[in-house]
């Protein structure tokens with residue numbers, strides 16, 4: 272009996288450890304805040320990222336023009352799908368909030384289908400907040416002509432600050 276109680280307490284403990292599934296806290300200054308329908312956390316509101324955590328995510332590259340820049344430039348940064356997997360995203364859309372309080376909501380199916388990036392670099396140069404940084408949502412416009420419409424331009428958020436899984 273006593274052993275059974277001990278075993279069930281142990282498994283409850285393990286279960287609890289699984290539920291809170293704490294990710295390491297950022298060592299540096301947080302630069303991106305992710306919240307909403309996610310299973311992982313490293314802060315009361317969700318997952319905070321510093322630049323080191325951002326670099327550890329699977330990176331991608333997209334060379335494309337966009338509605339702002341006619342010339343094709345190479346964008347690099349974490350794949351948004353890798354970030355969604357890291358935080359344990361359970362929703363179907365991603366609300367993106369910029370430092371200028373601009374808000375856009377991207378279907379997660381589009382993020383996966385088009386390999387959308389949370390770009391940090393443009394032609395090898397790190398984007399800063401006085402430009403399109405620290406993060407610029409990049410769709411592969413050059414590769415998929417069907418993206419060339421207002422909806423996807425409006426989803427190309429720059430100066431990204433918060434991501435909320437809905």
Ligand SMILES: Nc1nc2c(c(=O)[nH]1)N[C@H]1C(S)=C(S)[C@@H](COP(=O)(O)O)O[C@H]1N2
Nearest residue numbers: 338339369371373424425426427428429430
């Ligand atoms: N941070 C931020 N990103 C944004 C916007 C904005 O106002 N702030 N406008 C969006 C909209 S509605 C469009 S159509 C394009 C506009 O880009 P442009 O005005 O540079 O052509 O960027 C998108 N990304």
Ligand SMILES: [Mo]
Nearest residue numbers: 421424425426
């Ligand atoms: Mo727009």
